[in-house]
Amino acid sequence: MEVTLKDHATMIELSFVKKLKSSSGEMILDVDLSLEEGRLITLYGKSGAGKTTLLLVLAGLLKPERGYIKIGNEIWTDTEKRIQLAAQKRNVGFVFQEYALFPNMTIRENLLFALAKHQSEKIVDHLVDIIDLGQLQNRKPTTLSGGQKQRVALARALVKKPKILLLDEPLSALDHEMRAKLQSYIMEVHKEFDLTTILISHDVSEIIRLSDYLVEIDQGKVIRQGHPSDLFTNDRVNAKFQFTGEVIQMVKQDFIVIVTVLIGKDLVKVIANDKEAENLMVGDRVMIASKAFNPIIHKIG
Amino acid sequence: MIDWNPLILTFKLAMITTVLLLIISIPIAYWLAYTKARIKPVIETLVSMPLVLPPTVIGFYMLVAFSPANAFGGWLDNLLGLRLVFSFEGLVLGSLIYSLPFMVHPIQAGFANLSPSLKNASFVLGKSKFTTLRSVLLPNIKPSIITGIILAFAHTIGEFGVVLMIGGNLPGKTRVASIAIYDEVEAMNYAAANTYSVILFGITFLILLIVYLINGGYFKRSRYND
Numbered sequence A: 001m002e003v004t005l006k007d008h009a010t011m012i013e014l015s016f017v018k019k020l021k022s023s024s025g026e027m028i029l030d031v032d033l034s035l036e037e038g039r040l041i042t043l044y045g046k047s048g049a050g051k052t053t054l055l056l057v058l059a060g061l062l063k064p065e066r067g068y069i070k071i072g073n074e075i076w077t078d079t080e081k082r083i084q085l086a087a088q089k090r091n092v093g094f095v096f097q098e099y100a101l102f103p104n105m106t107i108r109e110n111l112l113f114a115l116a117k118h119q120s121e122k123i124v125d126h127l128v129d130i131i132d133l134g135q136l137q138n139r140k141p142t143t144l145s146g147g148q149k150q151r152v153a154l155a156r157a158l159v160k161k162p163k164i165l166l167l168d169e170p171l172s173a174l175d176h177e178m179r180a181k182l183q184s185y186i187m188e189v190h191k192e193f194d195l196t197t198i199l200i201s202h203d204v205s206e207i208i209r210l211s212d213y214l215v216e217i218d219q220g221k222v223i224r225q226g227h228p229s230d231l232f233t234n235d236r237v238n239a240k241f242q243f244t245g246e247v248i249q250m251v252k253q254d255f256i257v258i259v260t261v262l263i264g265k266d267l268v269k270v271i272a273n274d275k276e277a278e279n280l281m282v283g284d285r286v287m288i289a290s291k292a293f294n295p296i297i298h299k300i301g
Numbered sequence B: 001m002i003d004w005n006p007l008i009l010t011f012k013l014a015m016i017t018t019v020l021l022l023i024i025s026i027p028i029a030y031w032l033a034y035t036k037a038r039i040k041p042v043i044e045t046l047v048s049m050p051l052v053l054p055p056t057v058i059g060f061y062m063l064v065a066f067s068p069a070n071a072f073g074g075w076l077d078n079l080l081g082l083r084l085v086f087s088f089e090g091l092v093l094g095s096l097i098y099s100l101p102f103m104v105h106p107i108q109a110g111f112a113n114l115s116p117s118l119k120n121a122s123f124v125l126g127k128s129k130f131t132t133l134r135s136v137l138l139p140n141i142k143p144s145i146i147t148g149i150i151l152a153f154a155h156t157i158g159e160f161g162v163v164l165m166i167g168g169n170l171p172g173k174t175r176v177a178s179i180a181i182y183d184e185v186e187a188m189n190y191a192a193a194n195t196y197s198v199i200l201f202g203i204t205f206l207i208l209l210i211v212y213l214i215n216g217g218y219f220k221r222s223r224y225n226d
Helices: A051-059 A107-113 A122-130 A146-158 A176-192 A204-210 A228-232 A274-278 B005-034 B040-052 B055-066 B071-080 B088-113 B116-124 B129-157 B161-167 B177-186 B190-215 B218-225
Strands: A011-022 A025-036 A040-044 A066-071 A074-078 A092-095 A164-167 A196-200 A213-218 A221-226 A241-253 A256-263 A266-273 A285-290
Touching (some): A011 A051, A025 A213, A040 A051, A040 A176, A040 A204, A051 A164, A051 A196, A051 B116, A092 A146, A092 B116, A107 A122, A107 A146, A122 A146, A122 A176, A146 A164, A176 A196, A204 A241, A221 A228, A241 A266, A256 A285, A266 A274, B005 B088, B005 B129, B005 B177, B005 B190, B040 B088, B055 B071, B055 B088, B055 B161, B088 B129, B129 B190, B177 B190
Parallel strands (some): A040 A196, A040 A213
Antiparallel strands (some): A066 A074, A213 A221, A241 A256, A256 A266
């Protein structure tokens, strides 16, 4: 996919320095990013690299030492001009890693709390609908599972119709099935609400499936950015079909090795020659691509 | 029959002190829990001083400060007609200072133990600091607030030194139960002293028992079992 700018695309410009204390001592988050509005962007990197801090600074919950944040013509932060727009006034939705649902309120009350003054409750009903929260509305957050809490947090973040949605590792604590479900919710609301979404993820296959732009951060610096599949594969593969998965098993048979790969919930067997198999180990993340074969189409049901 | 006035006065003092302390302590505890100001340890120390200082020291300085013969006390007396020495108002002020840490500490700990994301989530949803405090933070630290209320109340009931120094022993005005006990003992009236003591003993036992039941989650568990 081409990374081109639309003529009228609004840019999210982040250029700031923020000192932070982490478990491994003091670190400086020093970023200079220009992100196109409307994209689904992933922040990728080791824990402690400064990803969460970047989201907190963008949301106005932390103040950088110096630098600026601009959304199109709007200035959210400019330390030189002493501008720091309050978090309350930034049109941002934030899904926290630990969900941060208010324990004293029911699910519905959590959503209603997010309404702006005079905002109609319609949006809450709509979100309950598309994120399937109908059954949960009258329950308290402590009685919910991780996946359910995450869905509520997502819905709550969208109530005030933000322009930018920030998700701090929304999927890492969930099992495989919940993950897939939430991924589709995120994609759905990203489109429906015309959002710019920035999420933190460690899962390569998830990133390739979900996002159309990737920013890799290490030790507080942006080390790579671009289209995810370009960054995660050494050569650009111009393939018709391409999947990512995890190597589960490798069985040597004569001159070939049969590699079993878990893609989503499906096991796929792929034949690799000795040379290809040399670099592979069980547990590796791999991409499987093919361009010269005849796909077979079967109608289901 | 014993004179009930000292007991009534004690509970009136404890109640007024507790209500005022609650109002004062929430902002102080909020500030202490979230501030990054360099002066924080100094304020924290001042709030905690009554824990370790002999009550007579607090009482003594208040007596000196509020005496109409001195500048500050004279100014209060002339301008506001407020005489804090040997008066009930003086007892309230003394108790406020004396019991302040017992209210501030539990509430401060309550704020500090809440995940910072709750506050952040509310801010990002566009809610002001006040709305966040009222609708998100305070309802989620209820056990801490109840603990603070009960400890401050119980501690005010038990005070002696501050009261004696600043309030003296005026029947119906400043003669609270703890002083009445001392007074009766001085007069060799052990039976009356015993009655006051038993009542105070019983009440403080009950109050502290409630604190431990709340902190042990006893009420929460039984509520879920309903």
